[in-house]
Amino acid sequence: MKINRKILGGVAVLSAATLVLAACTSDPEGEETSESPTAEATTGSAAGPNDDTILISVGEDEWAGYNNMTPDTYSTYNSVVNDRVRETFTYFDEESAIQINEEFGNVELISEDPMVVEYTIAEDAVWSDGTPITYDDALLTWAAQKFADGENEDGTPVQLFNHVGGLDYGERVPAGPQGEPGGKTFTVEYTNPFPDYLLTTVIDLPAHVAAEQSGVSLEDMAAAIAAEDIEALRPVAEFWNTGWLSPVPGELPDPSIALSSGPYTYGSWEAGQSITLVPNENWWGTPPATGNLTFRFAAADTHVQALQNGDLNVIEPQATVDTLSQLEAIGDAVTVGTYDTLIWEHLDINFKEGAALAESQELREAFAMCVPRQLIVDNLIAPMNPEAGIMNAREVFPFQENYEEIVSASYDGRYDEVDIEGAAAKIAEAGVTEPVQVRIGYNTPNPRRTDIVALIKDSCDQAGFEIVDNGNADFFGVDLTAGDFDVALYAWSGSGQIASGQNIYASDGAQNVTGYVNEDVDAAWDALTSTLDPEVQKEQTIIIEGLLWDTLFGIPLFAHPGVAAWDSTIQGVVPTPSQSGIVWNAEEWVR
Numbered sequence: 001m002k003i004n005r006k007i008l009g010g011v012a013v014l015s016a017a018t019l020v021l022a023a024c025t026s027d028p029e030g031e032e033t034s035e036s037p038t039a040e041a042t043t044g045s046a047a048g049p050n051d052d053t054i055l056i057s058v059g060e061d062e063w064a065g066y067n068n069m070t071p072d073t074y075s076t077y078n079s080v081v082n083d084r085v086r087e088t089f090t091y092f093d094e095e096s097a098i099q100i101n102e103e104f105g106n107v108e109l110i111s112e113d114p115m116v117v118e119y120t121i122a123e124d125a126v127w128s129d130g131t132p133i134t135y136d137d138a139l140l141t142w143a144a145q146k147f148a149d150g151e152n153e154d155g156t157p158v159q160l161f162n163h164v165g166g167l168d169y170g171e172r173v174p175a176g177p178q179g180e181p182g183g184k185t186f187t188v189e190y191t192n193p194f195p196d197y198l199l200t201t202v203i204d205l206p207a208h209v210a211a212e213q214s215g216v217s218l219e220d221m222a223a224a225i226a227a228e229d230i231e232a233l234r235p236v237a238e239f240w241n242t243g244w245l246s247p248v249p250g251e252l253p254d255p256s257i258a259l260s261s262g263p264y265t266y267g268s269w270e271a272g273q274s275i276t277l278v279p280n281e282n283w284w285g286t287p288p289a290t291g292n293l294t295f296r297f298a299a300a301d302t303h304v305q306a307l308q309n310g311d312l313n314v315i316e317p318q319a320t321v322d323t324l325s326q327l328e329a330i331g332d333a334v335t336v337g338t339y340d341t342l343i344w345e346h347l348d349i350n351f352k353e354g355a356a357l358a359e360s361q362e363l364r365e366a367f368a369m370c371v372p373r374q375l376i377v378d379n380l381i382a383p384m385n386p387e388a389g390i391m392n393a394r395e396v397f398p399f400q401e402n403y404e405e406i407v408s409a410s411y412d413g414r415y416d417e418v419d420i421e422g423a424a425a426k427i428a429e430a431g432v433t434e435p436v437q438v439r440i441g442y443n444t445p446n447p448r449r450t451d452i453v454a455l456i457k458d459s460c461d462q463a464g465f466e467i468v469d470n471g472n473a474d475f476f477g478v479d480l481t482a483g484d485f486d487v488a489l490y491a492w493s494g495s496g497q498i499a500s501g502q503n504i505y506a507s508d509g510a511q512n513v514t515g516y517v518n519e520d521v522d523a524a525w526d527a528l529t530s531t532l533d534p535e536v537q538k539e540q541t542i543i544i545e546g547l548l549w550d551t552l553f554g555i556p557l558f559a560h561p562g563v564a565a566w567d568s569t570i571q572g573v574v575p576t577p578s579q580s581g582i583v584w585n586a587e588e589w590v591r
Contacts, residue, residue: 054586058076065253066082069144090107105122115189126282135184140210168510214238263283340561349486349552372459394501440469
């Protein structure tokens with residue numbers, strides 16, 4: 001439970017909503033202004049088809065499985081569901097500030113040199129089968145990011161556990177969590193200071209299930225982890241990698257292995273339609289305010305009509321001018337929220353062999369010179385947010401206070417305006433005489449991204465490129481991971497972390513899907529992620545941003561505006577900029 005225990009106790013559901021709804025004010029010119037997530041409040045009486053079920057959609061993507069920590073299942077869409085059944089030590093509040101989740105336990109920095117963090121799990125914290133949540137669960141979470149099983153041909157380690165975070169946590173904490181088997185308190189010692197320690201997920205999946213399903217005892221599994229016995233851990237890793245997945249859509253994993261540590265657990269799953277969460281009977285914290293949460297897999301362009309019809313009660317559609325106009329036209333029956341988000345759109349250039357721009361700095365510069373970033377913002381974003389501008393950084397957002405300082409020190413504005421003649425000259429300098437075909441890949445259907453590609457084609461084809469709209473429904477699942485694109489168009493959901501970008505931009509980053517390699521960027525990330533000093537972090541961020549611009553890792557476009565809407569009979573819905581999205585406190589929603 002988020003708001004109830006941190007803000008106003010039992011009356012916080014109504015009060016928190018009121019605070020956000022009252023955040024909008026009008027200036028003398030009649031323009032809406034706000035310093036925090038905003039919502040325009042209306043009241044009405046429309047009710048959904050079932051007062052004990054709230055129907056939600058954040059997109060059409062199918063739920064991908066209980067273990068959402070593999071490269072194939074790690075996504076914001078999957079997390080919005082799984083985060084309701086999985087508690088952690090911290091969470092982001094409505095302003096994206098980090099809060100301690102006191103119902104789960106406590107986190108305390110007990111030493112800075114060496115850096116030691118102490119975790120205390122709530123005494124009554126149990127998995128949904130009644131098994132206590134303990135130190136053993138933290139040990140498995142660490143092991144899943146620690147062990148390599150040989151090397152690839154290029155010398156990089158082969159992960160034993162197919163964890164999307166790679167081996168980063170294991171490298172930062174080489175000795176692993178220290179505690180007693182079955183204990184509720186443990187410590188984690190970092191090799192170097194780590195600024196994002198509060199956001200490190202130290203307990204994720206139930207260790208006793210992994211042991212049982214692998215045919216070993218919990219004690220033997222812990223011993224194998226301590227001894228770094230790869231052979232003994234191989235069956236555990238095999239289950240971790242596959243046993244918690246759902247290869248057949250619509251078939252939930254056995255409830256005896258897909259355990260909950262949160263207020264909800266899995267109820268039913270209708271392939272291609274929805275997944276429903278029901279209250280966890282063994283949840284020790286504040287009971288959820290609504291009986292069931294049903295997440296419907298609905299395309300963004302259907303959300304508004306579904307909300308109006310009562311087929312959905314809460315939506316977080318893609319923010320477009322048409323969507324906002326349609327929502328406002330519904331009237332008092334729905335409440336509309338507009339707010340800043342930590343989500344940003346970008347074009348990432350493929351550096352892998354054979355990609356159109358991989359081998360030529362001149363061609364990359366030419367492409368950057370012809371991408372009409374300002375026109376994209378003017379046509380697609382500014383009508384919803386007149387203050388919107390092009391985004392010129394990756395690690396800070398335009399609405400954050402240090403944005404201007406970091407951008408002014410790392411980027412000279414060279415790609416702010418379209419320069420067709422300059423782009424054509426760069427193409428000639430690269431020795432290319434035929435039009436350069438550039439395939440821009442993105443996940444479809446996505447009307448706004450289709451419009452972005454069309455605007456880029458109109459501009460860049462004039463310079464000597466042949467832009468190809470290569471969007472398809474399998475882009476994330478197939479093309480992106482296979483490197484079958486020249487430029488990728490998609491968004492990262494910011495997490496508020498200081499160090500998360502290392503996983504994307506570092507040469508060996510687990511989320512570096514473009515094959516970008518730069519030793520200077522690697523060194524700057526190493527420096528940034530091993531200090532608690534904000535000034536040093538800022539200095540290294542400036543270096544990283546400058547290098548990414550100079551080498552053109554990719555091109556940032558804009559920060560996403562946020563739009564959400566909900567049935568006005570539902571109280572407690574509070575927009576947040578964080579990647580948790582509108583459902584961050586869904587267990588507190590109530591009609």
